[in-house]
Amino acid sequence: MRARNGDTAAYERLVERHAGIAFRTACVLAGSAADAEEATQDAFVKAHRALGRFRPGAPWRPWLLQIVANEARNRRRSAGRRVRLELRAAEQAVGAAGAAGLSLAAPSPESVVLLAERDAGLRRALGTLAERDREVVYLRYFLDLSETEMSAVLGCRPGTVKSRLSRALQRLRAAVEERDG
Numbered sequence: 001m002r003a004r005n006g007d008t009a010a011y012e013r014l015v016e017r018h019a020g021i022a023f024r025t026a027c028v029l030a031g032s033a034a035d036a037e038e039a040t041q042d043a044f045v046k047a048h049r050a051l052g053r054f055r056p057g058a059p060w061r062p063w064l065l066q067i068v069a070n071e072a073r074n075r076r077r078s079a080g081r082r083v084r085l086e087l088r089a090a091e092q093a094v095g096a097a098g099a100a101g102l103s104l105a106a107p108s109p110e111s112v113v114l115l116a117e118r119d120a121g122l123r124r125a126l127g128t129l130a131e132r133d134r135e136v137v138y139l140r141y142f143l144d145l146s147e148t149e150m151s152a153v154l155g156c157r158p159g160t161v162k163s164r165l166s167r168a169l170q171r172l173r174a175a176v177e178e179r180d181g
Contacts (some may be wrong), residue, residue, distance in 0.1 A: 008038070047063075062152035069152070
């Protein structure tokens with residue numbers, strides 16, 4: 001890795017390539033965009049300082065996301081706030097798609113209403129889950145992280161990620177079924 005050998009331009013490219021997923025991950029864990037932005041910036045600075053400890057051949061993204069997750073959690077703890085997860089990550093993904101010039105077909109008014117109702121119901125159901133369950137669901141389905149990346153972010157083994165996600169999805173299904181009656 002050239003960045004590890006002091007190539008500043010190579011590190012800048014890594015930052016550009018991973019800034020979006022780092023910020024979205026920090027949003028999920030920090031709970032606010034302002035805290036997530038600061039956590040992301042601090043994480044990139046810490047990652048740069050720690051490049052000498054990065055194992056050659058190891059995947060960069062999980063290593064970086066672990067640093068981002070630690071920074072985001074530290075911010076959340078120091079602020080003394082409870083995490084209130086929003087759908088910022090999903091909204092940013094749609095905004096990024098539009099900014100990238102991807103064509104998004106306009107849905108019918110009826111489908112917009114149905115989608116909004118379903119979305120609101122899902123938000124309410126997600127809000128009933130424990131924080132730990134919400135985190136794993138957001139990381140997998142809103143940020144589309146792999147099990148390896150989730151393992152790094154959550155600080156647990158991939159098998160634990162699978163079981164936590166499975167249990168969280170069971171609880172989410174139960175919450176949705178209860179809401180729907």
